[in-house]
Amino acid sequence: MIFLIGRVAGELALPALMADIIDNGILEENIGYIYKTGAVMIIITALASLSAVTCGFFAAKVSAYVAADLREGIFTKVTSFGPYEMGSFGAPSLITRTTGDIQQIQQTTVMFMRMAAFAPLMGVGALLQAIRTNVGLGSVILLSLIAIFGVIAVIFVTTISKFERVQKILDKLNLIIGERLSGNQVVRAFRTEKREEKRFGRVNDEYRSINLFISRAMSTMMPILFFIMEVTTLAVVWVGSKFVISGSLKVGQIPAFIQYTTLVIMSFVFLTVIFILVPRAMVSMKRIGQVLETETIIEDNSSDAESRDLSEAIQASGRGSNKPALEFRAVDFTYPKASGKALSNISFSIKPGETVAIIGSTGSGKTSIINLIPRFYDPSSGDIFVNGTNIKEMSLYKLREEISLVPQSSSLFSGSIRENLTLGQKDKKSESDINKALRAAMAKDFVDERENKAESTISQGGSDLSGGQRQRLSIARALLKNSRILLLDDCFSALDFNTDKKLRHAIKENYRDKAVLLVGQRISGIMDADKILVLEEGKIVGSGTHSELLESCRVYKEIAISQLDLGEEEKSEEI
Known part of the structure; x- marks a missing residue:
């Protein structure tokens, strides 16, 4: 604030000193006075410039911290999102909010800190100095300010509604680009390049037209404002010359008054720039606020201390116990905003060292069961227990420590294979642990190559x-994690039958203490499970071993026969 006041005081002092040089130095032919006053002007200019640089430095620093805090806040919030919240925004929109919207706020913060206080102080100070110099000339400035306010009001009203639209269209552009890049092979295979180009072109043209409208409005405003400033200057010279002739105004006061006029008008130009940036920043802040204020549908109620004690109690009670590692009790589930149930009256349990498989047609609810266990969603009714404890009583962090998940689509990150394998690991893993997981997942050979x-x-x-x-790397990562429950969600689909069989055997032999829940589509991949659950339309229609289900479950038998016909099992005797 001290630097800001110093800058304003310096800028306001210079026109008066200029008038002094003209009236008492040049007109009086006093060279010494010119040098003396000129030196004072140079010192004041240097100090004002130093103050301006210091203010700019602090503004840049504060805006950078604001942007960094917002980015961290959004990133932290998004990491707590489940599938429902992610779907509500979409990845392209979240990327735009984390980059473009925050950049807009950062730019506005810099300008606001540099100009929001400086421009009004400068404008009011210059206006008072001008009126003090000559009241008659002050009325000229007041008339010009009325014209400036009129121009700003018209531009503001015509453009403010466009700013939010621009950000929404940018979201759509990012969505199309993301889909085009991720689906590049499909687009080429189906020869839809032209269709995608037209689709992108339509959105891009709309984005261009709105930006063009805003740019034209802004580019029209600035020349009008400078035109008003030039007309005001001419009016000051014309009216001021009459006051000089009448003797009520000194010659040196006219250039000083022109400088004050320029300072007043430029101050309002700076405020105009802020008024342009603020609506866009408000739109961006609103979009960021929507993310930060989003309440997740999954509530994490336990404190860290409580969850730590609970987790230790769970692990202690689970060791050497015959109680189920995982249990569903009469679970119903409906997806948010969906009309029908995805799961109905699901009940089963898995003990440590036991493997339970789930099979069923597409859309029968297999993945929905998997998603309920780490609490990506909560059941509509019923309860789920991990080692005898209701998962709603555990913190999300500690619950997910008990679970290793391999989803349908493998998610690997840029970096080394080791970094991917040890992702999220609390303790440092030894080389033997890593090699054991790689061998069990049938990944050791291609990694060593x-x-x-x-x-x-x-x-x-x-x-x-x-x-x-x-x-295989995703499976190795899950095996390396020291968890009691292993969830395999149809993650063998890209493996050949021989590798699939060896991998399942290696998991069973090397990780005997784990409770395994396996979702599969192929009979050959699940027939060795201790228990098989057959799902149809979200309900369990069969439960038992492979041989039991062939005798008792029509749905399972139909799946087995259809796959046998397709040659998915080498020997029909196995069925």
Whole structure:
């Protein structure tokens, strides 16, 4: 604030000193007075410039911290989102809010801190100095200000509604670009390049037209404001010359008054720039606020201390116990905003060392069961227990410590293979632990073939690996995590039958203490499970071993026969 006041005082002092030089130095032919006053002007200018630089430095620093805090806040909030919240916004919109919207706020913060206090102080101070110099000339400035306010009001009203529209269209552009990049092979395979180009072109044209409208409005405003300033200057010279002739105004006061006029008008120009940026920043802040204020449908009620004690109690009670590691009790589930139930009256349990498989047609609810266990969603009714404790009584962090999940689509990150394998691991894993997980997942051979083995770098999404390699690394990552429950959601789909069989056998032999819930589509991949659950339209229609279900469950038998016909099992005797 001290630097700001110093800058304003310096800027306001210069026109008066200029008038002094003209009236008492040049007209009086007093060279010494000119040098003396000129030196004072140079010192004041240097101090004002230093103050301006200091104010700019602090404004830039504060805006950078504001942007960093907002980015961190959004990122932290998004990491707490479940599938429902992610779907409500969409990844492209969240990216835009985290980058473009925050950048807009950062730019506005810089300008606001530099000009919001400086411009009014400068404008009011210059106006008072001008009126003090000559009241008659002060009325000229007041008339020009009325014209400036009129121009600003018209521009403001015509453009404010466009700012939010621009950000929404930018979201749509990012969505189309993201879909085009991720679905590049599909687009080429179905020869829809032209269709995608037209789709992008329509949105891009709309984005261009709105930006063009805003740019034209802004580019029209500034020349009008400078035109008003030039007319005001001419009016000051014309009216001021009459006051000089009448003797009520000194010659040096006319250039001083022109400088005051310029300072007043430029102050309002700066305020205009702020008025332009603020609505856009308000739109961006509103969009960011929507993310930060979003309440997740999953409530994490336990405190860290409570959940730590609870987790230790769970682990202690689970060791050497024959109680179920995982249990569903009469669970019903309906997706948010959906009309029908995805799951109905689901009840089953898995003991440590036991493998339970789930099979059913597409849309029968297999993945829905998996999603309920780590609380991506909560059941509509019924309860789920992990080691005898209701999962709603556990913190999300501690609950998910008890679970290793391999989803349908493999998610790998840019970095080394080791970094991907040890993702989220609390304790440092030894080389033997990593090798054990890689061998069990049938991934050791292709990892060792790479030049730097586990230290080899893979690209984002594992795009430089085959589908089967990505799945095996995802399985190895889940095995390396020291959890009691292993969830495998149809994650063997890219593996051949031989690798699939070896992998399941290796998991059973090397990780005997884990409770495994396996979702599969192929009979050959689940027939060795201790228990098989058959789902149809969200209900369990069969439960038992492979041989029992062939005798008792029509749905299971139909699946087995259809797959046998497709040659998915080598020997019909196995069924």
